[in-house]
Amino acid sequence: MILLKLFWSFFQIGLFSFGGGYAAMPFIQEQAVDINGWLTMGEFVDLVTISQMTPGPIAINAATFIGMKTSGVLGAIIATIGCVTPSCIIVLTLAYLYYKYRGLPAIQGVLKGLRPAVVSLIAFAGISIVQMALFGGKSESIFSIDISSFDVVSGVLFAAALVVMRRFKPNPIYVMAGAGFVGLLAFYII
Amino acid sequence: MEGTVAKLYRKYIMVVNYVKKEGQNNLTIKSLTWRIVLKKKKSGIQFFLQLFWATFTLSAFTFGGGYVIVPLMREKFVEKYKWIDEEEMLDLVAIAQSAPGPIAVNTSILAGYRLAGIPGALFTIVGTVSPPLIIIAIVFVFYDAFKESSAVSSVLRGMSAGVAAVVVDAVVKMALNVVGEKSVFSTCLMVLSFIGVLFFNIDVKLVLLVCALLGLAYYAWLHFGKRDNSNGGNA
Structure with a gap:
């Protein structure tokens, strides 16, 4: 029964979290803390912190964490499947329509308008990623950055990695892994 | 597998160059050829x-x-x-x-x-x-x-600095691509929507909706406003 409940809770979280990322957070809190009592509020905050420190969308991280806590590995898998099922159905329907109709002149016009907008949205997200990496994400927006929270190691790493990316165009995975390694070295040296 | 894709891609480049020489509507032909080249799943x-x-x-x-x-x-x-x-x-x-x-x-x-x-x-x-x-x-x-x-x-802190650099690099490339289209419409749309989300906290959904409508309007203007010098329907 608990597995069904997990599936259904995360199905709803997946269905209502438009916009991705932090949009899912209030729904996770509602389902896991308020309705089902799977987590305490303190555990929920820990979960959010862990999500920021590890890869993956917060909804998937929460599904795994809460699934593990309530019913082990099987629970983690069931909750994760519940979380992605709505996306699967809706996205595949949209994809089908896109490939069927994108040749239409009107759709071409719409897509021509959307492409530059998507680039600027990604750029906007990029700013918050840089901010989180260099300032620990403590400020609310880029206009209220606390200069004192600037992390020198991260700043140097960021600049070096950017130069390497632009000049030598390596596989990004190496740059990220290398930055992680240097971060560890810096921890032991400084 | 890689070989076939590379071959198809080379063919695609040839087609594009040919089309460019002929001076036709590059964009439409480009997406058309892509569809033919990659249609085979x-x-x-x-x-x-x-x-x-x-x-x-x-x-x-x-x-x-x-x-x-x-x-x-x-x-x-x-x-x-x-x-x-x-x-x-x-x-x-x-x-x-x-x-x-x-x-x-x-x-x-x-x-x-x-x-x-x-x-x-x-x-x-x-x-x-x-x-x-x-x-x-x-x-x-x-x-x-x-x-x-x-x-x-x-x-993890070191890695997130690396990730940030990778993201910035990719964003620069994408923005340069849009500017490289030499379309005033696309460039303006990119800059304006960026200013919108950054300075005015405009909702992402709204930005996409407005840009889609502007794209539609722009297309309609191109298509119906200047019908005389174009080659008609290119769907």
């Missing part, structure tokens, strides 16, 4: 494994969630493997954004579906979901030790 265990592994490694490095996976996926699918072209990638992101659920998951489903139909989507979704699932399951087991470890957090 890929198959074979090796390709599916490659697809799985590509999304698995992408997802393993998607810190912070959201759009981070987009530039990384673009790097891999557009530049490295040349599976999808730049414009289509941006279309897929727009679709992913307009559906509920994590953008990383949605974009992966779309890319998998695009390359190999429903089975492709299944492989990419499992590839995308596995890394966080495995990592969080492990973290859960070592929850307390993990919380206290400053070595772990310094590795």
Whole structure:
């Protein structure tokens, strides 16, 4: 029964979290803390912190964490499947329509308008990623950055990695892994 | 597999160059040829494994969630493997954004579906979901030790600086591509929507909606306003 409940809770979280990322957070809190009592509020905050420190969308991280806590590995898998099922159905329907109709002149016009907008949205997200990496994400927006929270190691790493990316165009995975390694070295040296 | 794709891509370049020489509407022909070249869906265990592994490694490095996976996926699918072209990638992101659920998951489903139909989507979704699932399951087991470890957090801090650099690099490339189209309309739209979200906190959904309508209006103006000098319907 608990597995069904997990599936259904995360199905709803997946269905209502438009916009991705932090949009899912209030729904996770509602389902896991308020309705089902799977987590305490303190555990929920820990979960959010862990999500920021590890890869993956917060909804998937929460599904795994809460699934593990309530019913082990099987629970983690069931909750994760519940979380992605709505996306699967809706996205595949949209994809089908896109490939069927994108040749239409009107759709071409719409897509021509959307492409530059998507680039600027990604750029906007990029700013918050840089901010989180260099300032620990403590400020609310880029206009209220606390200069004192600037992390020198991260700043140097960021600049070096950017130069390497632009000049030598390596596989990004190496740059990220290398930055992680240097971060560890810096921890032991400084 | 790689050989065939490369051959097709070379053929595509030839077609594009030919079209450019002829001075026709480059953009439409370009998307048309792409559709012909890539229409044949890929198959074979090796390709599916490659697809799985590509999304698995992408997802393993998607810190912070959201759009981070987009530039990384673009790097891999557009530049490295040349599976999808730049414009289509941006279309897929727009679709992913307009559906509920994590953008990383949605974009992966779309890319998998695009390359190999429903089975492709299944492989990419499992590839995308596995890394966080495995990592969080492990973290859960070592929850307390993990919380206290400053070595772990310094590795993660270093990595997020690297990720930030990769994202900035990709954004610069994408922006240059839009500017390189030499279309005043596209460039203005990009700059204005950026200012909108950055300075005026305009909702992302609203930005996409307005830009889609502007694109439609621009197209209608081009199509019906200047009908005399164009070659009519190009659908």
